[in-house]
Amino acid sequence: MTPAEHWTEADLILTGDPCEYGCPHSGCSHEMRMIARAQVHATLAGAAMSEDTRRLAAIRALLAAFDWEHDDRQLALEAIDRIADGGES
Numbered sequence: 001m002t003p004a005e006h007w008t009e010a011d012l013i014l015t016g017d018p019c020e021y022g023c024p025h026s027g028c029s030h031e032m033r034m035i036a037r038a039q040v041h042a043t044l045a046g047a048a049m050s051e052d053t054r055r056l057a058a059i060r061a062l063l064a065a066f067d068w069e070h071d072d073r074q075l076a077l078e079a080i081d082r083i084a085d086g087g088e089s
């Protein structure tokens, strides 16, 4: 599975019926197992991401949170530079 497929699978599991046996209360062992499966897929998706993909995601997150009207553009560009160079933001 590709990272994207793992994400999709985790999302499908979490948005689907949490218990295939129709238990009347939430938090049954079937639901716990579903959540565990989704977590495994999410973990695999993250682990399978390349370093480049991680950097791109970090830059996108930074840009998404950036307020171009009020925040300091120079600081943002420096932060992007650091991420692109492989450092942390």
Ligand SMILES: [Zn+2]
Binding pocket: 019, 020, 021, 022, 023, 028, 029, 030, 031
């Ligand atoms: Zn159940």
